[in-house]
Amino acid sequence: MQLKSLLLGLATTFTAAPAFAQQTLETIGVPVDRGTGFQPAATELARDLQWLDGMLLIIITAIVLFVTGLLAYCIVRYNRRANPTPSSFTHNTPIEIAWTVGPILILVFIGAFSLPVLFKQQEIPEGDLTIKVTGYQWYWGYEYIGEDLAYDGYMIGSPFTGGDNRMSADVEAQLIEAGYRKEDFLLATDTAVVVPVGKTVVMQVTGADVIHSWTIPAFGVKQDAVPGRLAELWFTAEKEGVYFGQCSELCGLAHAYMPITVKVVSEATYDAWLEASKNEGGYVDVRTLLTN
Missing domain, CATH: 1.10.287.90 (Helix Hairpins)
Structure with a gap:
């Protein structure tokens, strides 16, 4: 009886493994400890x-x-x-x-x-998708133009006061629950910009209070978010995955703690995520919709 239970458990584990793999994205655009080179280029830019x-x-x-x-x-x-x-x-x-x-x-x-x-x-091309991003002290607001969808993105563990940069057990649990590694502390956000792979994305960038800067190194893009002005940048991500960025303009006390997360997914997954998010009236974790 015990042998039967063990075999059943192993079968369940191996059967569930592919489903779990479907709910993860490779982390590509991430800083490397003691690294001196560029992050892998994910766009032509x-x-x-x-x-x-x-x-x-x-x-x-x-x-x-x-x-x-x-x-x-x-x-x-x-x-x-x-x-x-x-x-x-x-x-x-x-x-x-x-x-x-x-x-x-x-x-x-x-x-x-x-x-x-x-x-x-x-020279900003015509975008397949336009997102307005607004910098606040100290988080980012996203609005999908032409869609009934808007949400804010805070660093997981926010508000964070710095100190010795050690995370608590509670914050580590939040990271793991959100599908990140504990090494992604200070990089991962509770929501992410979700975009389809291979599509031209135009970001309209502005600031609500002081000057911020929206930056994703792996995409080769950086644009100041100036209050009262609307600037634009564009990119076409070529590989599915998770990409991290940071506010790159000194904007006050918690400037170091307003990261950016972009998740690039397939077009089918993006369409499903967008529809689900609009139906829910806000951001839906895209991991629940990832498929082969």
């Missing part, structure tokens, strides 16, 4: 920015090595021992032309690649 950063690093490294080499050469070639009788002159036209034209050409070359990246960010 982020890939462009990361490529541009790599190109500029090569140019800057070449300039530093060139200038360092010149300095070393001058130290060795023109020190007092090697050159006891220095020349005296006030101008060297070829050198002056070279150090004027050279930097101009470098800047023009950089501009030829950086300006198209900037214009791509600033």
Whole structure:
């Protein structure tokens, strides 16, 4: 009898495992402890920015090595021992032309690649989905334009006063219950921006009190939320998953504790989530709707 119960329990466990897996999203856009690189690029904009950063690093490294080499050469070639009788002159036209034209050409070359990246960010396309985001002290408000849906997003564990940045057992339980890891403390929010994968999302950004800044590093987007003004950014997420961001404009006492969570899901899941949220009159946990 005990053997039968054990086998039944194991069968139930393995049967339930795929269903549990369906209710999770891979965490992709997250800071890495002691990390020095970019988060994985999840949009075309982020890939462009990361490529541009790599190109500029090569140019800057070449300039530093060139200038360092010149300095070393001058130290060795023109020190007092090697050159006891220095020349005296006030101008060297070829050198002056070279150090004027050279930097101009470098800047023009950089501009030829950086300006198209900037214009791509600033030229807002027609969106498949438009969300208005409002920064408050210290949380975010979201309104899905054209849909009867609006909600606020607070950090799990808010209000948080900082201290030694240790979380309580109660906050850890809230994180686990919401489907996050305890390592996501200070990053995860009680609600999330839910968007469909592969669709163009336009965010209309403003502030209700002071200047905030809505930022998702993995998407390559950042936009100040200025009271009285409505700015826009856009992105097209290419992979389903969970992405974290932070307010990136100093906005007061709890500036460090107003994170951003974006969940990218399939179009079918998004449609089901949107309908369920509107029927409930507010945010519904998208995990309950995730399918293969």
